[in-house]
Amino acid sequence: MDKFDKKILSSLHENARISYAELARRVNLSAPAIADRIEKLERTGVITGYHAQIDPTKAGLPILCMIELTVKHLDYYVVLERIRNMPQVLECASITGTSGLMMKVAVDTMPSLQTLIAQLMQFGDTKTSIIIDMPVPPRMPQLLADD
Structure with missing residues (x-):
């Protein structure tokens, strides 16, 4: 896992509904690269799901x-x-x-x-x-x- 993956995980943890375009701007990668990295993080089990936090x-x-x-x-x-x-x-x-x-x-x-x-x-x-x-x-x- 490199610095880009860590930035992606941090941003998704903060807001799992963030768009790939916004995530690409934050991480300084293209939207397709973001999609590929997220798919790999899901496939390898680093990302296990997306949830709404409820009080x-x-x-x-x-x-x-x-x-x-x-x-x-x-x-x-x-x-x-x-x-x-x-x-x-x-x-x-x-x-x-x-x-x-x-x-x-x-x-x-x-x-x-x-x-x-x-x-x-x-x-x-x-x-x-x-x-x-x-x-x-x-x-x-x-x-x-x-x-």
Whole structure:
């Protein structure tokens, strides 16, 4: 990946709807060259998709939490499948340490959160933390400098 690819990725991360013409101006390449590079980045799996960022609080889900779940070993894959089907779960990571899973969830009310926690408690122990602020919002990973 060269400096042009890194500029393309940075611009797409900032605005995935940018036109090839505008991207070409920013990166100082032709629009066909941009299209070729983006196609290669997609084909090699560097770019995995294009998404709209949605603020759950403005979409009617003002309560954001992180929930750690310590899963019983025998139930792990069954639990994962159940969690994948819970619309309140925005993200789920399998983590090291005492907890098996870390989930980011969004709900509309405290009773909804209580119901979700009760559902998760059937799979193991939970620890819930309310998110009060995101001082570092989701961002693109730092790309290594050219050698």
